[in-house]
Amino acid sequence: xxxxxxxxxxFLLLLHPVVLSGPTNGIIRVGLKKNKIxxxxxxxxxxxxxxxxxxxxxxxxxxxxxxxxxFGQISIGTPPQKFSVIFDTGSSNLWVPxxxxxxxxxxxxxxxxxYGTGQISGFFSQDHVKVGDLNVYDQDFIEATREPSLTFxxxxxxxxxxxxxxxxxVGNAAPIWYNMLNQQLVAQPVFSFWLNRKTDEEQGGExxxxxxxxxxxxxxxxxxxxxxxxxxQIEIGDVQIDGETTGFCAAKCSAIVDSGTSLLAGPTxxxxxxxxxxxxxxxxxxxxxxxxxxxxxxxxxKLMNKALPQQICSQIGxxxxxxxxxxxxxxxxxxxxxxxxxxxxWNDAGCTACEMAVVWIKNRLRLNxxxxxxxxxxxxxxxxxPNPNGESVVECSTLSEMPNVSFxxxxxxxxxxxxxxxxxxxxxxxxxxxxxxxxxxIAPPRxxxxxxxxxxxxxxHTVFDYGNMKVGFAESA
Numbered sequence: 001x002x003x004x005x006x007x008x009x010x011f012l013l014l015l016h017p018v019v020l021s022g023p024t025n026g027i028i029r030v031g032l033k034k035n036k037i038x039x040x041x042x043x044x045x046x047x048x049x050x051x052x053x054x055x056x057x058x059x060x061x062x063x064x065x066x067x068x069x070x071f072g073q074i075s076i077g078t079p080p081q082k083f084s085v086i087f088d089t090g091s092s093n094l095w096v097p098x099x100x101x102x103x104x105x106x107x108x109x110x111x112x113x114x115y116g117t118g119q120i121s122g123f124f125s126q127d128h129v130k131v132g133d134l135n136v137y138d139q140d141f142i143e144a145t146r147e148p149s150l151t152f153x154x155x156x157x158x159x160x161x162x163x164x165x166x167x168x169x170v171g172n173a174a175p176i177w178y179n180m181l182n183q184q185l186v187a188q189p190v191f192s193f194w195l196n197r198k199t200d201e202e203q204g205g206e207x208x209x210x211x212x213x214x215x216x217x218x219x220x221x222x223x224x225x226x227x228x229x230x231x232x233q234i235e236i237g238d239v240q241i242d243g244e245t246t247g248f249c250a251a252k253c254s255a256i257v258d259s260g261t262s263l264l265a266g267p268t269x270x271x272x273x274x275x276x277x278x279x280x281x282x283x284x285x286x287x288x289x290x291x292x293x294x295x296x297x298x299x300x301x302k303l304m305n306k307a308l309p310q311q312i313c314s315q316i317g318x319x320x321x322x323x324x325x326x327x328x329x330x331x332x333x334x335x336x337x338x339x340x341x342x343x344x345x346w347n348d349a350g351c352t353a354c355e356m357a358v359v360w361i362k363n364r365l366r367l368n369x370x371x372x373x374x375x376x377x378x379x380x381x382x383x384x385x386p387n388p389n390g391e392s393v394v395e396c397s398t399l400s401e402m403p404n405v406s407f408x409x410x411x412x413x414x415x416x417x418x419x420x421x422x423x424x425x426x427x428x429x430x431x432x433x434x435x436x437x438x439x440x441x442i443a444p445p446r447x448x449x450x451x452x453x454x455x456x457x458x459x460x461h462t463v464f465d466y467g468n469m470k471v472g473f474a475e476s477a
Contacts, residue, residue: 028132028186028209029059060132064204070195070259070454071157072207075130076141083158087207088260089232089464092169094129094176096159098122098143111142113170120144124171131176134185134209140173163191168230186210189467193259194476197458217461221472224410231256232464234471236450237408239270241277246270247363254449257462257471261453264421265440268386269356276384278402278418280392280435287349288382291318292357296375299361309362313354386439396424396433414473420459
């Protein structure tokens with residue numbers, strides 16, 4: 001599941017159960033209902049997807065809490081018990097609270113899952129699960145007996161329904177999507193998300209299992225292949241601010257498409273550039289300022305002499321990673337199968353600061369600026385480093401002056417306007433505006449890694465094509 005960062009408790013709280021619509025044979029619709037508190041179609045490669053009028057598509061309506069989390073209702077057991085769950089493409093297990101809410105340990109069947117801002121533990125069970133009008137038989141799931149983090153204790157949702165791959169499933173339990181396919185409950189191995197970002201509308205969005213809803217997007221989808229099974233991981237290209245490259249991902253980056261993450265996460269260096277451009281308040285990094293003051297001219301000279309950017313920080317002794325092997329000196333990681341369970345200890349912040357400075361300086365060299373201009377720009381970014389423990393704030397009155405931010409996927413530019421990447425909490429003089437961009441650093445070789453969460457998926461209708469191992473994006477309608 002995506003990292004759920006606290007946004008004035010915004011990302012911690014989800015409200016209300018959901019009403020299911022009644023579909024038919026083989027397609028489920030999961031509708032998303034918005035909480036105001038805050039025919040056939042062919043894609044460009046010729047694949048035919050069933051639309052909402054088909055007899056074998058089902059849906060589930062979702063609720064939306066402040067454009068930050070989307071959740072819908074399922075039921076488990078006989079007689080059925082209803083649960084509100086996050087439909088999360090960034091994890092693979094189904095878990096709900098157990099009636100045995102005690103620190104019980106069952107030999108051979110205990111389970112523990114760590115997420116970005118919380119964890120749960122419990123034991124495995126098996127029962128029938130109803131999603132929309134689909135009855136999934138003998139589904140393995142976790143009964144959570146402990147939810148110790150504030151994220152889950154304060155939340156109004158009950159649990160998580162993972163839609164990732166079995167490769168990252170705790171206990172190697174088959175995800176519910178796999179059982180839908182194995183039990184031939186859906187017509188096509190495809191599910192799609194529409195997340196409604198219009199706060200004045202009751203319906204918060206919809207998931208369609210088995211196809212797509214043609215009313216929820218415009219034009220055709222741009223598809224890119226899944227590059228690594230586990231998460232729905234894809235490759236993205238250049239990240240731009242008002243059409244100007246940031247210097248990141250021009251040579252490609254990896255990204256996870258994650259409905260369980262509220263914001264849009266990326267490497268600290270580029271998030272600092274974006275937040276600087278939109279006027280977001282960050283934190284001053286003294287390590288960063290020291291690196292720029294002491295090594296900025298050295299980095300600049302090396303870049304002008306055509307040194308490989310990824311090797312500069314090791315050449316000047318701040319990192320041990322040389323761009324081809326090893327890891328950064330300042331990073332010690334404890335990693336299991338799930339990146340969401342990764343923790344990093346930054347023992348040498350100078351290495352991280354150096355890596356950011358190299359990219360910033362390289363990017364400004366492209367603009368033919370003077371040495372003083374380049375180093376002043378890098379130093380100013382050191383004053384705006386994103387807070388690793390939370391979000392960055394902007395002035396609500398400046399939205400019209402902020403730039404667009406775009407991502408290149410499959411050769412096409414996907415743009416986000418300020419209205420789409422800023423989350424506004426509250427009204428009037430007490431309103432607070434939050435940058436939708438947050439820092440997340442994953443070390444090579446798995447990183448750098450982006451997480452395209454609800455900020456992105458709300459702007460672009462998303463198709464998860466399991467049969468062809470690809471993900472498609474089209475403008476939401």
